[in-house]
Amino acid sequence: MSALDAAWAALAAHAAHAKKWSLRALFAEDPERFARCSLVFEDLVFDFSKQLVRTETLELLCALARAADLESWRARMFAGAHINSTEDRAALHVALRHRGPEPILCDGRDVMPEVRAELAKMRAFAEAVRSGAVRGARGHSFSDVVNIGIGGSDLGPQMVCRALAHLAPPDLRVHFVSNVDGAHLSPLLARLDPARTLFIVASKTFTTQETMQNAASARAWLTAALGEEAIAQHFVAVSTNAQAVRSFGIPPERSFGFWDWVGGRFSLWSAIGLPIALLLGFARFEELLEGAHSMDRHFATAPLARNLPVVHALLAVWNRDLLGFSTRAVLPYDQRLERLPAFLQQLEMESNGKRVRRDGQPVGRPTCPIVWGEVGTNGQHAFFQLLHQGTEIVPCEFIACVNPDHHLPGHHEKLLANLLAQTQALAFGRTEAEAREALAKAGVRGERLELLARHRTFPGNRPSSTILLDRLTPRALGRLIALFEHSVFVQGVLWEINSFDQWGVELGKELAARLLPALEGGREPQELDPSTRGLLRHIIERRAGIAAQR
Ligand code: F6P
Numbered sequence: 001m002s003a004l005d006a007a008w009a010a011l012a013a014h015a016a017h018a019k020k021w022s023l024r025a026l027f028a029e030d031p032e033r034f035a036r037c038s039l040v041f042e043d044l045v046f047d048f049s050k051q052l053v054r055t056e057t058l059e060l061l062c063a064l065a066r067a068a069d070l071e072s073w074r075a076r077m078f079a080g081a082h083i084n085s086t087e088d089r090a091a092l093h094v095a096l097r098h099r100g101p102e103p104i105l106c107d108g109r110d111v112m113p114e115v116r117a118e119l120a121k122m123r124a125f126a127e128a129v130r131s132g133a134v135r136g137a138r139g140h141s142f143s144d145v146v147n148i149g150i151g152g153s154d155l156g157p158q159m160v161c162r163a164l165a166h167l168a169p170p171d172l173r174v175h176f177v178s179n180v181d182g183a184h185l186s187p188l189l190a191r192l193d194p195a196r197t198l199f200i201v202a203s204k205t206f207t208t209q210e211t212m213q214n215a216a217s218a219r220a221w222l223t224a225a226l227g228e229e230a231i232a233q234h235f236v237a238v239s240t241n242a243q244a245v246r247s248f249g250i251p252p253e254r255s256f257g258f259w260d261w262v263g264g265r266f267s268l269w270s271a272i273g274l275p276i277a278l279l280l281g282f283a284r285f286e287e288l289l290e291g292a293h294s295m296d297r298h299f300a301t302a303p304l305a306r307n308l309p310v311v312h313a314l315l316a317v318w319n320r321d322l323l324g325f326s327t328r329a330v331l332p333y334d335q336r337l338e339r340l341p342a343f344l345q346q347l348e349m350e351s352n353g354k355r356v357r358r359d360g361q362p363v364g365r366p367t368c369p370i371v372w373g374e375v376g377t378n379g380q381h382a383f384f385q386l387l388h389q390g391t392e393i394v395p396c397e398f399i400a401c402v403n404p405d406h407h408l409p410g411h412h413e414k415l416l417a418n419l420l421a422q423t424q425a426l427a428f429g430r431t432e433a434e435a436r437e438a439l440a441k442a443g444v445r446g447e448r449l450e451l452l453a454r455h456r457t458f459p460g461n462r463p464s465s466t467i468l469l470d471r472l473t474p475r476a477l478g479r480l481i482a483l484f485e486h487s488v489f490v491q492g493v494l495w496e497i498n499s500f501d502q503w504g505v506e507l508g509k510e511l512a513a514r515l516l517p518a519l520e521g522g523r524e525p526q527e528l529d530p531s532t533r534g535l536l537r538h539i540i541e542r543r544a545g546i547a548a549q550r
Helices: 001-020 023-029 055-067 070-077 112-131 155-165 182-191 211-226 226-234 241-247 273-278 282-300 307-321 342-353 384-389 410-426 432-441 447-453 474-495 503-519 530-549
Strands: 040-041 044-047 144-148 173-177 197-202 235-239 255-257 327-332 370-373 396-401 465-469
Touching: 001 055, 001 307, 001 370, 040 307, 044 307, 044 474, 055 070, 055 307, 055 474, 070 474, 112 255, 112 273, 112 282, 144 211, 144 273, 155 173, 155 273, 155 342, 155 474, 173 182, 173 273, 182 211, 197 211, 197 226, 197 273, 211 226, 226 235, 235 241, 235 273, 241 255, 255 273, 273 282, 273 327, 282 307, 282 474, 307 327, 307 474, 327 342, 342 370, 342 474, 370 530, 384 410, 396 410, 410 465, 432 447, 465 474, 503 530
Parallel strands: 144 173, 144 197, 197 235, 235 255, 327 370, 327 396, 396 465
Antiparallel strands: 040 044, 044 465
């Protein structure tokens, strides 16, 4: 048996006991449990004492990490090795936020001079737009920036812009258009003034269908109002494909680059973060990078058992593989983090939603859970019923700031009281005896008391973690995102998968390309299955019918 198989086997034996543990008992037997099961990094607190773990669990999980060679994979990532093996590339997003003078090598070359040059170009452009030195074709300063991109070219910058909007100036708005559904772009264009609108076409490949369609429509809208010559002043591009950007008509000075060693979902630290720099100013974008860099240093150097991304990942694997929980809820108790669940869905599920190992063999155990979530307290009035009393156990991750950035009295205390209460209710529940006692006190008697007591019992023992930040600053957010990024990588190492490719998105793209000509009035593809053929013909016939009526 390999060391890795032995580590999994030891954990499986341990988990057989863990399935009988109760969080009530774990807390009762260890008054120091909070101190023992929480980690602090700068002002970030990660409390995992309400997870179904003991000290021995963490020791066994750390042994698993060692058996999976985590420390050497981590070193290889920082050293620019081609750990993205199926695409034969490095995964070097840490270089994008590296702040020190040291070189970072990739394929024998120091990438830092290029990284710094691109950051300097972003800074110059962002400052010029914000000051009004760069203007549109009619001489107006820009009031609206529209980022056209999808997936990693949308979710990261969008999440950050929303999270830190309290730091944005009142006279600049940033919009994000991703969906190929014209219902996304069309109503936005209807509200905008072309003379004051700047478009960012953000696409690593500059071939993504949705982005290219939206960019073409935006371009047609702009040129209809301001003429072809306006393109160069109203469009910028962020891409690794300089050739395609040029063909679109965007000049090199308005084109921002990045590198194939930056995965889309890890790219918000590159020029893909241009909307962030435009909205918040470059100094704040740099604070975001600094926050991520400080987490990178911690991840690279802290011992496994005190290492936040490592412990975060070990708990995720414990819940998924050993306790058998198939989903994970991300619950930010902060309205500004409303796009965090969507961002994490791509980060985690596109990275680790895989069934074969790096060597092509089946993983043989469950990999990435389904990640979902919603901001609190909204979720409490929607799906928390299931979290507390449903038949599915969902490990939850609560995230909140100790201090708000608004001045409305009375809100933040209620928000935090709710967060704490939910973690308590999930962990400790309410026994049937306790429910019966509460009902009796309220004057309920007899059969009705017996019936209601069953409905009002909370099983508890439902694991959760809580992350607290002092305040939602760019630095704190950068640190938080980097924590999740590294956790995703660590989980991938434990499952022996490559977290940096995404072949699972390809088949759908190919099939859509085969079907598109038929929807555009051309021939139906041959050898179509009866269901798809039936649906396709229905759409074509109904659309023809509607067209005939017009
Ligand atoms: O389809 C998935 C994907 O390739 C993501 O990985 C990526 O973030 C997104 O599409 C957008 O790709 P691009 O930046 O090349 O337009």
